[in-house]
Amino acid sequence: MINNTLKIALRHLWRNRLFTTLNVFGLCISISACWIIYRIIGYEFSYDAQLPNKEHIYKVISSFVSEDKTSKMGGVAAPLYQGIQEEITGLEHVVPVFFQGINRAETQRNGEKFTLEDPQHVAATNNQYFQMLPYNWLAGDKVTALTDPKSVVLTERRAKEYFPNAKPEDMLHQTITYYGRDTVQRTVTGIVSDFNKPSEFIAEEMIALPGKVYESYMWTNTNGGDRLYLQFKKDANVIAKLKQINELDKRHWKAFADERGSELKKTKSYELLPIQEVHFATDVSDYGISKTSKPVMFGLVGIGVFLLILACINYINTSVAQMPQRGKEIGVRKTLGSSKWHLMNQFLVETLLTTFIASILAFAFGKIGFSILKELIPTGVTFSGEPHVFPLFVCIIIILITCLAGLYPSWLITRVKTVEVFKNSFTVIRSGSRFSLQQALIIFQxxxxxxxxxxxxxxxxxxxxxxxxxMGFNKEAIVLIDIPWKYLGDARYSNKQFTLFSELRKQPGIKSVALGIPPLSSGYSSSPFQTAVDGKDLNMIKMFKKNIDTAYLRLYQMQLVAGRNILPSDTISEFVINEAAVKAFGFPSPKEALGKMINQLGNTKHAIVGVVKDFHTQDFYTSIEPLVMMSDKSSLSTLNIKLDTENTDQWQATLKAIEHQWRNFYPPEGFRYTFYDETIEAMYxxxxxxxxxxxxxxxxxxxxxxxxxxxxxxxxxxxxxxxxxxxxxxxxxxxxxxxxxxxxxxxxxxxxxxxxxxxxxxxxxxxxxxxxxxxxxxxxxxxxxxxxxxxxxxxxxxxxxxxxxxxxxxxxxxxx
Incomplete structure (x- = not known):
C-alpha cells in the first residue's frame, strides 16, 4: 500500500514537471531563507545566555537629559563603584570593568622576546569579575588572581600570543611589560578559557584595578570605557536599590557644587539594564560593543514566517490549479472505492515528497545564500552549527509545510463529486462573483x-x-588620516604630526590640509561649560567639544555667522561656538555672544570669538547639540586632507605621495586613510x-x-x-x-x-x-x-x- 502510494506520487510529480519545479523552487528558497534567519536569530539572542545568574546581573548606564532630550551611555563616573560598595546593600557582586589604552606589551621566555602592538580589550577589574562570570580556569585561582595590584589574568587566546607553545601552568608567574603613559610590569596569575558564546564581556587581559581616592569632580565626569556591572541578591528590590544609587550620586554632585561655591544643575542619572538586554540597547552608546536592534530581529522572524506562509500559499494555488486535470483520476479512484482518507493521504504524500526534495536543495541554496549575504550576517554566525540542528530543523519544517500546504488541497479532493467528473462539469473555482480562497491567498501574497x-x-x-x-559642511574629496594614539604617547614621535602637516601642504594634488576631529563622527567628547548672562547666576550647559586648527573652518567651508576664526595657539585661548550653543546659553543673538567668557569646569575662562552656523556633529538620529571648538595642540591627531577636485584622475598618485610622506615620520604599518564620505556612510x-x-x-x-x-x-x-x-x-x-x-x-x-x-x-x-x-x-x-x-x-x-x-x-x- 505504501509502495503504491509512493509510486503514484512520484509519477504525478514527474508528469507535472513544470509545477513540481515551481513548487520545489519556491519551497527551497523559503526553507533556506528561514534557516539563515534562524541561525542569525539564535546567535543574537544567545548573548550572555551562558551566565549562571543572568536574571540578577545588570549593567549600570548613564542617562543624560538636555532640553527634554535624553541620551544614554554605557560608561559611568569612575568613583561610582566605590560608593556603591560602601553604601548600597543587597548586592552579591560589584564589578567595575575599566578598559585601558596600551601602546604595546612585551614578554620574554627562554631568551625569546614577543611583542604585541596596541593590544586591545585590556580591562582593569577586581576578583569579583571572575566570581560573576563562568570562566573555566586553566591555571591560577579565581579567588586571589587579582589580589596583587601588579597582577594580570589572560584568556587562552591572548596567552598564546604572548607565550606561543607554552602550557597554561608554565605561563603562571611570567612577566609582561606594558608601555603606555607609564611603563608597568605585571605578573601572570591566571589563564582562563575563551568565551565561546557571544558575550558583552570582551576583555582578554584582566589587570588589577588599583584602589585610589578620586577627586570630587570625577563624580560629574563620564567615561565610555569605564563600565560597571552589579549582581543583586535574589531577594533584592532592584528598583529601590537604583533609587539609592541615584541619591548617592546626587549627594556627590551637590558636594562638588558646594565646594566650588556655585549651583550645578544635575543632568545625569543612572539606570540599570538587565545584562541580556544590553546587546539590544541600540539607544545606549557603547564603543566597541556589538549591538543589534530587537525590532529588527523580530522583523527578521516575521520575514521568515511570511516567506514560509507564501511558499505554502504558492503550493496550495498550484496544487488546486492541477486538480481539474486530475479530475478523471479522482473520479476513477472514488468509483473503485477509495475513501476520502486514502485520497487525502495520497496528496499529503505528494506534498511530503515535494517538501523533502526542496529541503535537500535548501542546504545547497542556503550555503550559496550564506556566502552572498556574508556582509549582512553578524560575525560569529556559522551556517550549520551543531550537526544535529539542521536535520532537526528540516524535519520540523517538512512536517509544518506538509500540514499547512497539503491539508487544504487534499481536503478539497474529498468534495469532488464523481458524477460531475464524468459529465465534464468538475470545477474547483466557479465562474461568477463568488470570492474564492485562492483569490484571497493571492491578495495576501x-x-x-x-x-x-x-x-x-x-x-x-x-x-x-x-x-x-x-550637513552644514562640505565633505567631498576629503581624506582622513588618524595618527595612532600609541605614536602620540611615544616620545620618539612627539609633535611629528605638525611637521607632516607642513609637508603635506606643499604636496601637489592637495588643495588644503587641516588638523582636527571631523565635523560628524561616531565618537564625541562633552563637558559642562558655564558662563554668566546679564550678570545673573552662572548658566551651565553640557557642550560637545572639538579640537581644531585655524585651517579647519575653511577646509570644511563652514559659515561664520558672527565674529572670526580662532587664532594660532599652542594651548586653548579662545572659543568658537555654534548657534545651538548661543541659544542654550541664552545669548540674545550670535553677535551678543562675542566677547563673552565661558569655561569648562576646572579650567580658566576664555572668550567667545566666533559663532559658526549649525552643522551636524552626530548622525540624523540626534538633533544638533551645543558645540564649542577650540585649539589644543596636544589633542590634534587627525589630518583632514582636501584633494584637488579638478584632477580626480590624479588622486591615486596623490595618495601614494601622502603615504611616502608618512613613511618619513611614522612606521609604515600605521598608515591608514579613509575617504570622509565613506566614513559617514559607514555610520549608517x-x-x-x-x-x-x-x-x-x-x-x-x-x-x-x-x-x-x-x-x-x-x-x-x-x-x-x-x-x-x-x-x-x-x-x-x-x-x-x-x-x-x-x-x-x-x-x-x-x-x-x-x-x-x-x-x-x-x-x-x-x-x-x-x-x-x-x-x-x-x-x-x-x-x-x-x-x-x-x-x-x-x-x-x-x-x-x-x-x-x-x-x-x-x-x-x-x-x-
Whole structure:
C-alpha cells in the first residue's frame, strides 16, 4: 500500500514537471531563507545566555537629559563603584570593568622576546569579575588572581600570543611589560578559557584595578570605557536599590557644587539594564560593543514566517490549479472505492515528497545564500552549527509545510463529486462573483509583497536623504588620516604630526590640509561649560567639544555667522561656538555672544570669538547639540586632507605621495586613510543592512507571489477553455481575450495595494520616528509601488493568457 502510494506520487510529480519545479523552487528558497534567519536569530539572542545568574546581573548606564532630550551611555563616573560598595546593600557582586589604552606589551621566555602592538580589550577589574562570570580556569585561582595590584589574568587566546607553545601552568608567574603613559610590569596569575558564546564581556587581559581616592569632580565626569556591572541578591528590590544609587550620586554632585561655591544643575542619572538586554540597547552608546536592534530581529522572524506562509500559499494555488486535470483520476479512484482518507493521504504524500526534495536543495541554496549575504550576517554566525540542528530543523519544517500546504488541497479532493467528473462539469473555482480562497491567498501574497516594495522605496529615500542632505559642511574629496594614539604617547614621535602637516601642504594634488576631529563622527567628547548672562547666576550647559586648527573652518567651508576664526595657539585661548550653543546659553543673538567668557569646569575662562552656523556633529538620529571648538595642540591627531577636485584622475598618485610622506615620520604599518564620505556612510551600516534585507525579502516575496499568480491564471484559463473558444468563434481578438483574463487578477493586485498601504505607512512612520531629520512619506511612493506590482503581475499573467488566447477554438471546443 505504501509502495503504491509512493509510486503514484512520484509519477504525478514527474508528469507535472513544470509545477513540481515551481513548487520545489519556491519551497527551497523559503526553507533556506528561514534557516539563515534562524541561525542569525539564535546567535543574537544567545548573548550572555551562558551566565549562571543572568536574571540578577545588570549593567549600570548613564542617562543624560538636555532640553527634554535624553541620551544614554554605557560608561559611568569612575568613583561610582566605590560608593556603591560602601553604601548600597543587597548586592552579591560589584564589578567595575575599566578598559585601558596600551601602546604595546612585551614578554620574554627562554631568551625569546614577543611583542604585541596596541593590544586591545585590556580591562582593569577586581576578583569579583571572575566570581560573576563562568570562566573555566586553566591555571591560577579565581579567588586571589587579582589580589596583587601588579597582577594580570589572560584568556587562552591572548596567552598564546604572548607565550606561543607554552602550557597554561608554565605561563603562571611570567612577566609582561606594558608601555603606555607609564611603563608597568605585571605578573601572570591566571589563564582562563575563551568565551565561546557571544558575550558583552570582551576583555582578554584582566589587570588589577588599583584602589585610589578620586577627586570630587570625577563624580560629574563620564567615561565610555569605564563600565560597571552589579549582581543583586535574589531577594533584592532592584528598583529601590537604583533609587539609592541615584541619591548617592546626587549627594556627590551637590558636594562638588558646594565646594566650588556655585549651583550645578544635575543632568545625569543612572539606570540599570538587565545584562541580556544590553546587546539590544541600540539607544545606549557603547564603543566597541556589538549591538543589534530587537525590532529588527523580530522583523527578521516575521520575514521568515511570511516567506514560509507564501511558499505554502504558492503550493496550495498550484496544487488546486492541477486538480481539474486530475479530475478523471479522482473520479476513477472514488468509483473503485477509495475513501476520502486514502485520497487525502495520497496528496499529503505528494506534498511530503515535494517538501523533502526542496529541503535537500535548501542546504545547497542556503550555503550559496550564506556566502552572498556574508556582509549582512553578524560575525560569529556559522551556517550549520551543531550537526544535529539542521536535520532537526528540516524535519520540523517538512512536517509544518506538509500540514499547512497539503491539508487544504487534499481536503478539497474529498468534495469532488464523481458524477460531475464524468459529465465534464468538475470545477474547483466557479465562474461568477463568488470570492474564492485562492483569490484571497493571492491578495495576501501581493499585500505582503506591496509592503516590502513600499518599505524599500521609503528606506532608500531616507538613506539618500541622510547621505545627500546639507550637513552644514562640505565633505567631498576629503581624506582622513588618524595618527595612532600609541605614536602620540611615544616620545620618539612627539609633535611629528605638525611637521607632516607642513609637508603635506606643499604636496601637489592637495588643495588644503587641516588638523582636527571631523565635523560628524561616531565618537564625541562633552563637558559642562558655564558662563554668566546679564550678570545673573552662572548658566551651565553640557557642550560637545572639538579640537581644531585655524585651517579647519575653511577646509570644511563652514559659515561664520558672527565674529572670526580662532587664532594660532599652542594651548586653548579662545572659543568658537555654534548657534545651538548661543541659544542654550541664552545669548540674545550670535553677535551678543562675542566677547563673552565661558569655561569648562576646572579650567580658566576664555572668550567667545566666533559663532559658526549649525552643522551636524552626530548622525540624523540626534538633533544638533551645543558645540564649542577650540585649539589644543596636544589633542590634534587627525589630518583632514582636501584633494584637488579638478584632477580626480590624479588622486591615486596623490595618495601614494601622502603615504611616502608618512613613511618619513611614522612606521609604515600605521598608515591608514579613509575617504570622509565613506566614513559617514559607514555610520549608517545598520540602516543599509536593513535596506538590503528588505530588498531581498521583496524579491523573494514577489517571485513566490508570481508563482502563485501563475498557478491561478493557469487554473482559470483551463476552466474557461470552452468560453474562450466560443468568444473567438464569435469574433473576439487575442488582445480581447488577454484583457479578459488579466483584468480580474489586476483587481486582486489593486485590492492588495489597498490592504498593504496603511500597514506599510504605519511601519515606516514608526521607523522614521527614530530620526530627528527625516523625509516625509509622499503619495508618489505608493504610486510607484502600485505601478511596479501591477507591471510584474501583468508580465506574469500575460504569458499564460496569451497562450490561452492563441489556442485554436476548434481544438478547444472539440476537447470540451
Amino acid at each position: 501581493f499585500a505582503i509583497a506591496m509592503v516590502f516594495i513600499i518599505c524599500t522605496i521609503i528606506v532608500g529615500a531616507q538613506l539618500r536623504h541622510t547621505l545627500k542632505a546639507d 551600516k545598520q540602516e543599509r543592512q536593513i535596506a538590503k534585507l528588505i530588498n531581498l525579502a521583496m524579491a523573494i516575496t514577489l517571485f513566490i507571489s508570481c508563482l502563485g499568480l501563475f498557478g491561478l491564471v493557469t487554473l482559470t484559463a483551463f476552466q474557461r477553455t470552452k468560453e474562450i473558444g466560443i468568444r473567438k468563434v464569435l469574433g473576439a481578438t487575442a488582445m480581447g481575450i488577454v484583457t479578459m483574463l488579466s483584468k480580474d487578477f489586476i483587481k486582486l493586485v489593486v485590492i492588495a495595494l489597498i490592504v498593504a498601504s496603511p500597514v506599510a505607512w504605519w511601519a515606516m512612520n514608526k521607523w522614521l520616528e527614530n530620526f530627528v531629520y527625516k523625509i516625509n512619506i509622499e503619495w508618489w511612493m505608493f504610486v510607484v509601488a502600485a505601478a511596479s506590482a501591477i507591471t510584474i503581475a501583468l508580465l506574469t499573467v500575460s504569458w499564460q493568457a496569451i497562450r490561452a488566447a492563441l489556442v485554436n477554438p476548434v481544438d478547444s471546443l472539440r476537447n470540451e
